[in-house]
Every structure is written in C-alpha cells, then in structure tokens.
Amino acid sequence: xFIGKVVGSVWxxxxxxxxxxxxxxxxxxxxxxxxxxxxxxICVDLVxxxxxxxxxxVRGSSARQTEKTKEKPxxxxxxxxxxxxxxxx
Amino acid sequence: MRIGKVIGSVHATRKVQSLTxxxxxxxxxxxxxxxxxxxxLIAVDTIDAGPGDVVYFVEARDATLALKHExxxxxxxxxxxxxxxx
Numbered sequence: 175x176f177i178g179k180v181v182g183s184v185w186x187x188x189x190x191x192x193x194x195x196x197x198x199x200x201x202x203x204x205x206x207x208x209x210x211x212x213x214x215x216i217c218v219d220l221v222x223x224x225x226x227x228x229x230x231x232v233r234g235s236s237a238r239q240t241e242k243t244k245e246k247p248x249x250x251x252x253x254x255x256x257x258x259x260x261x262x263x
Numbered sequence: 264m265r266i267g268k269v270i271g272s273v274h275a276t277r278k279v280q281s282l283t284x285x286x287x288x289x290x291x292x293x294x295x296x297x298x299x300x301x302x303x304l305i306a307v308d309t310i311d312a313g314p315g316d317v318v319y320f321v322e323a324r325d326a327t328l329a330l331k332h333e334x335x336x337x338x339x340x341x342x343x344x345x346x347x348x349x
C-alpha cells in the first residue's frame with residue numbers, strides 16, 4: 175500500500191458498464207514522511223474520501239479483492255483515510 | 264517475498280470493513296546484506312511485529328492469500344519475523 179493525498183476527482187459518464195456507481199479520485203503519491211511525489215493515480219473510492227484527505231491506496235489485482243470491486247476492471251482503490259502516521263526515525 | 268524493517272505504523276479509523284482489526288505497518292525494504300533500498304511501503308501485519316523488527320512479506324494478489332478472508336484488499340502482507348540471516 176502507499177499513502178497519498180486526494181487532489182481531485184474524475185467524472186466519466188461514458189464508461190465501462192461494470193464501473194458504474196464508482197467514485198473516482200485523483201491521488202498524488204506521498205512519502206510516509208509527508209514529502210509529496212510526482213506520481214498520480216486514479217483510484218476507486220471505497221471509504222467516501224474527499225479532496226485534501228490523506229488516504230491509503232491498494233494497487234494491482236489486490237484492488238479487486240473487495241465485495242464492491244470483485245471481478246471489475248479496477249487496479250487502484252482507496253481503502254482508508256489516514257488519521258495518523260507514526261514514524262520511528 | 265521480500266524483506267523489510269518495521270519503521271512505523273499508519274492509523275486509519277475509517278477504512279474498508281475487511282481491514283478492521285489489522286495493524287498497518289510502514290516497512291523500509293531491505294536488499295542485499297539487509298541494506299535499505301530506499302523504498303518504503305505499508306503492509307498488513309499478521310504476526311504482531313513491532314518497530315525495529317526485520318520481517319518478510321508477500322506482495323501483489325498473493326498478499327491476500329495470507330489473510331483470514333481472501334476478499335481483503337492488501338497488496339503487501341507481513342508473514343514472518345526474520346530471526347537470523349546469513
């Protein structure tokens with residue numbers, strides 16, 4: 175999993191049938207120490223996140239291991255909203 | 264599987280139901296000679312690891328096989344504690 179910040183959303187009326195009902199958010203990658211990275215991902219939101227939230231993202235085929243995304247054409251999902259990060263160093 | 268060192272944790276109250284009860288730990292990926300590669304990731308803990316522990320973890324779709332319910336979204340799961348390394 176990686177951490178990222180929600181920086182926007184994507185709307186698409188014309189889309190693959192199985193993607194209907196999903197909310198798509200644009201997530202910018204962050205280092206765990208809070209440094210923003212350049213990479214961005216479009217993720218299916220499963221936790222009702224909003225712009226500005228720090229979130230946890232699962233990628234790849236693991237993103238299809240939920241009741242909602244099972245067997246759907248999805249490769250990145252938001253699985254949690256980050257409350258706190260504890261770093262040892 | 265790869266090896267990593269636990270360097271922290273992530274707390275998320277609002278999360279996908281199936282992840283409830285699991286701790287999410289921050290790993291620093293270790294390479295040859297247990298040297299940090301610079302890569303960091305967040306993994307689901309199944310062995311009650313703590314800060315400073317060197318652990319091994321499974322990735323990608325296989326990471327869900329290590330969990331109680333396979334329909335749990337994890338792309339990295341800690342499955343063992345490294346006690347000795349040669």
